[in-house]
Amino acid sequence: MVSPVSLNDDDLTPAERQVTVRVGELHDVDFAAMAAVANVYRVANAVRNHMEREVLGPDRLSWSGFTALYVLWVWGDQESRHLADECSVTRATLTGIVNTLEGRGLVTRNPSADDGRSVIVSLTRDGQAMIERLFPAFNRQEAFVTNRLSDDERCSLAHLLREVLRAVNPD
Amino acid sequence: MVSPVSLNDDDLTPAERQVTVRVGELHDVDFAAMAAVANVYRVANAVRNHMEREVLGPDRLSWSGFTALYVLWVWGDQESRHLADECSVTRATLTGIVNTLEGRGLVTRNPSADDGRSVIVSLTRDGQAMIERLFPAFNRQEAFVTNRLSDDERCSLAHLLREVLRAVNPD
DNA sequence: CGGCGATCGTTTGGCACCGAACGATCTGCG
DNA sequence: CGCAGATCGTTCGGTGCCAAACGATCGCCG
Numbered sequence: 001m002v003s004p005v006s007l008n009d010d011d012l013t014p015a016e017r018q019v020t021v022r023v024g025e026l027h028d029v030d031f032a033a034m035a036a037v038a039n040v041y042r043v044a045n046a047v048r049n050h051m052e053r054e055v056l057g058p059d060r061l062s063w064s065g066f067t068a069l070y071v072l073w074v075w076g077d078q079e080s081r082h083l084a085d086e087c088s089v090t091r092a093t094l095t096g097i098v099n100t101l102e103g104r105g106l107v108t109r110n111p112s113a114d115d116g117r118s119v120i121v122s123l124t125r126d127g128q129a130m131i132e133r134l135f136p137a138f139n140r141q142e143a144f145v146t147n148r149l150s151d152d153e154r155c156s157l158a159h160l161l162r163e164v165l166r167a168v169n170p171d
Numbered sequence: 172m173v174s175p176v177s178l179n180d181d182d183l184t185p186a187e188r189q190v191t192v193r194v195g196e197l198h199d200v201d202f203a204a205m206a207a208v209a210n211v212y213r214v215a216n217a218v219r220n221h222m223e224r225e226v227l228g229p230d231r232l233s234w235s236g237f238t239a240l241y242v243l244w245v246w247g248d249q250e251s252r253h254l255a256d257e258c259s260v261t262r263a264t265l266t267g268i269v270n271t272l273e274g275r276g277l278v279t280r281n282p283s284a285d286d287g288r289s290v291i292v293s294l295t296r297d298g299q300a301m302i303e304r305l306f307p308a309f310n311r312q313e314a315f316v317t318n319r320l321s322d323d324e325r326c327s328l329a330h331l332l333r334e335v336l337r338a339v340n341p342d
Numbered sequence: 343c344g345g346c347g348a349t350c351g352t353t354t355g356g357c358a359c360c361g362a363a364c365g366a367t368c369t370g371c372g
Numbered sequence: 373c374g375c376a377g378a379t380c381g382t383t384c385g386g387t388g389c390c391a392a393a394c395g396a397t398c399g400c401c402g
Contacts (some may be wrong), residue, residue: 013333015257022245026307032325036272039219039332044215045259047208049390064358075339080381081279086186088216093359095382102263102358117367117380142204148334154203154318157335160328161210162184163319221359235388251351264389266352271387288350288397 015028040161047145055137059130062096064089069106069123080107081114106130137152200330211332226308230301235268240277240294240302243246250283257321276302303315 012020013036023029048063056066064087071086072078078086084094084143098121101107110119123131146154183191183206194200219234227237235258242257243249255265268273269292272278277298283289294302317325 030314033317036325038197039329043332044338050339114237142208143286146204148338156206158206158210159329161214168221
């Protein structure tokens with residue numbers, strides 16, 4: 001169970017408190033929506049930096065590079081287009097990410113047999129070894145950054161976030 | 172109230188379902204933590220892109236530029252160091268952001284009277300007009316992206332995220 | 343005073359990221 | 373067949389982002 005939370009409690013960060021002062025003059029401000037969105041972004045930044053420092057840094061791997069290796073590991077060889085979708089970046093961005101990974105010998109590019117326009121990206125032996133070594137460490141840090149939450153709260157957090165995702169990207 | 176959510180329901184996205192298949196072979200994987208962290212990042216990306224398209228794009232303003240204007244508006248003129256902290260970026264990054272905003276006449280740089288090393292960043296008249304025009308539209312879209320959540324759920328989401336923030340950045 | 347660590351903002355180099363434009367390839371319709 | 377429109381990955385230009393290094397300034401201690 002997740003305990004209900006009221007708006008004006010001392011859970012707010014100093015920045016959020018100042019906002020209510022400055023913005024309070026305006027009418028019709030949705031404070032709850034503002035706090036939810038602001039904190040999503042704050043946490044995403046903080047967690048990304050934490051992971052790059054604690055898990056990925058020693059291997060000179062960026063969050064984006066890790067994500068690409070992870071998607072290839074979970075889904076298998078992928079067309080560039082699908083890999084970009086799964087990584088939530090544009091095809092232009094993925095070109096750069098794959099260039100970096102290819103330069104380090106972690107992935108390879110091969111022309112598709114079915115479609116002459118398409119490129120298939122695959123994990124190399126080194127790439128597979130790296131993701132299989134990093135994933136457990138990564139997951140341990142995922143557990144660490146959520147260690148103030150109960151298991152039900154972790155699931156509730158994921159559930160609430162999926163609802164936001166559905167609002168932004170309706171099927 | 173937030174309804175409790177179990178792990179294996181049909182709330183999962185297709186990607187999450189595939190992950191449980193591929194990763195299920197491993198022992199000791201914390202699926203709840205994995206889902207929470209993955210969705211934080213997914214939502215942060217999706218919301219940022221949504222805001223840049225729907226609210227900021229017409230004014231050629233980036234999320235980062237908007238954030239800097241917003242912080243200056245809420246807190247008043249700031250030393251670069253404090254502005255960088257509030258925007259959650261390094262001082263090096265803030266230099267670039269302020270360069271962009273200064274080039275468009277939205278902020279100014281002035282030497283500090285107290286400290287010769289320090290630079291005070293201030294909103295110009297144009298910058299103030301822009302943030303006061305954009306903030307209401309931005310907040311309306313914050314409400315839109317959370318429109319599938321009740322007000323209690325929005326507050327719960329913000330609360331759970333603050334707990335993650337505390338785990339990553341203990342005071 | 344004088345000097346030396348700490349801190350300021352900036353610069354540099356490298357990667358990530360996007361929109362727009364491009365050539366190559368595929369597909370469907372006449 | 374042939375050609376027009378869609379889609380593929382890439383390139384280009386601009387911005388964001390960080391770590392590391394740098395000169396300028398501050399503050400403290402001898």
